[in-house]
Amino acid sequence: MTTNCAIALQNLRKEFDGVIAVDNFTVDIEKGEFFSLLGPSGCGKTTTLRMIAGLEAPSAGQILLEGKDVSDTPAYKRQVNTVFQDYALFPHMTVKKNIYFPLKMRKIPLASAEPEIARVLRLVNMEGFDNRLPQQLSGGQRQRIALARSLVNKPAALLLDEPLGALDFKLRVAMQKVLKDIQRDVGITFIYVTHDQSEAMTMSDRIAVMKDGIVHQIGSPNDIYNRPETAFVASFIGDMNFIYGQLISMNQAESTIAVEGQQIKARTPKSNVQKHENVLICVRTERVQVNSHQSLENALQAKLTRIVFRGTDYEATCQVGESEIRAVVAAVTWDHALNVGDRVEIGWSAQDVIVFPRQEEEQIIQYSVEAV
Numbered sequence: 324m325t326t327n328c329a330i331a332l333q334n335l336r337k338e339f340d341g342v343i344a345v346d347n348f349t350v351d352i353e354k355g356e357f358f359s360l361l362g363p364s365g366c367g368k369t370t371t372l373r374m375i376a377g378l379e380a381p382s383a384g385q386i387l388l389e390g391k392d393v394s395d396t397p398a399y400k401r402q403v404n405t406v407f408q409d410y411a412l413f414p415h416m417t418v419k420k421n422i423y424f425p426l427k428m429r430k431i432p433l434a435s436a437e438p439e440i441a442r443v444l445r446l447v448n449m450e451g452f453d454n455r456l457p458q459q460l461s462g463g464q465r466q467r468i469a470l471a472r473s474l475v476n477k478p479a480a481l482l483l484d485e486p487l488g489a490l491d492f493k494l495r496v497a498m499q500k501v502l503k504d505i506q507r508d509v510g511i512t513f514i515y516v517t518h519d520q521s522e523a524m525t526m527s528d529r530i531a532v533m534k535d536g537i538v539h540q541i542g543s544p545n546d547i548y549n550r551p552e553t554a555f556v557a558s559f560i561g562d563m564n565f566i567y568g569q570l571i572s573m574n575q576a577e578s579t580i581a582v583e584g585q586q587i588k589a590r591t592p593k594s595n596v597q598k599h600e601n602v603l604i605c606v607r608t609e610r611v612q613v614n615s616h617q618s619l620e621n622a623l624q625a626k627l628t629r630i631v632f633r634g635t636d637y638e639a640t641c642q643v644g645e646s647e648i649r650a651v652v653a654a655v656t657w658d659h660a661l662n663v664g665d666r667v668e669i670g671w672s673a674q675d676v677i678v679f680p681r682q683e684e685e686q687i688i689q690y691s692v693e694a695v
């Protein structure tokens with residue numbers, strides 16, 4: 324653990340009557356880092372956050388805040404504050420009194436707290452709202468007041484549990500920028516829980532991707548997107564094609580894989596995949612080119628079965644034997660002469676192909692229309 328470590332989790336585990344909510348979570352979160360916990364519902368994000376806050380006792384493992392083991396320290400004595408989705412503002416108190424509340428608990432007189440209250444109101448861009456009641460504010464404004472209240476105590480870290488979950492899409496996106504700017508300005512550590520991958524990608528320095536209590540990968544948004552370490556991470560983030568294949572040969576740099584009677588080249592898998600083994604091939608939809616003029620290492624003969632115009636791009640579905648492969652092509656480069664039923668050549672570079680053992684197929688999260 325470095326001296327710059329704000330929060331360290333060491334083999335953290337939580338079990339609720341036989342259900343393992345969080346298993347063996349180890350990470351060092353740096354001071355000033357924006358760290359997100361990302362995963363589908365029930366993966367253990369909130370439980371992890373509640374253990375850091377001191378609202379839930381770990382079944383095993385340690386939590387260190389700035390190097391000190393706080394596993395047995397009660398919540399109110401930890402240098403962290405939590406912001407929840409439902410704001411938890413006191414409805415009968417004005418904005419100013421809501422923000423003053425944590426300082427009042429520390430017996431700081433209102434007169435000497437005024438400059439600090441003004442500072443955090445300025446920080447969240449809510450000057451002049453001192454005397455409003457929460458019900459006289461919009462959702463985004465309430466969330467900013469909740470944030471101001473949690474910052475007034477100058478905590479070492481802020482824990483945020485889906486803080487933008489109650490806001491509509493446009494306001495959410497606007498608030499993501501506000502939150503990120505505030506975090507940069509105050510320079511404190513943020514631990515941010517979300518199930519929204521784009522939110523985690525745009526705001527975080529690093530992301531822990533979780534499923535069923537297990538941490539699948541911890542890395543920068545770039546790592547997680549371009550170098551997913553499991554098929555689950557590959558499926559949960561971004562738009563991915565999954566294709567069946569069989570490994571023919573491999574060396575350190577590259578492997579050759581049979582797909583629908585044709586051959587393609589891929590990055591050699593990190594995980595333990597053997598020759599002749601059935602594999603799962605992953606290619607991002609935006610990496611697939613249709614009738615490209617460039618010569619690509621991987622080219623497959625396909626039939627165009629569906630074209631969907633989506634504003635800024637086209638999604639083309641192509642059939643290769645039994646496999647369906649989707650390509651997302653920028654509208655400005657789309658060939659308008661193409662029609663459903665056409666024979667096309669689709670392709671991508673070997674560097675764009677990630678390979679996993681076929682068994683990892685079970686981890687893939689697919690969002691079907693029925694589930695929406």
Ligand SMILES: Nc1ncnc2c1ncn2[C@@H]1O[C@H](COP(=O)(O)OP(=O)(O)OP(=O)(O)O)[C@@H](O)[C@H]1O
Nearest residue numbers: 339342343344363364365366367368369370371518
């Ligand atoms: N107090 C509890 N008693 C029993 N089981 C619990 C309790 N709290 C959480 N769990 C279980 O632990 C697992 C993880 O829950 P958790 O709330 O941490 O998930 P999450 O990733 O935050 O989900 P969501 O996004 O839906 O809030 C789930 O299976 C949940 O049912």
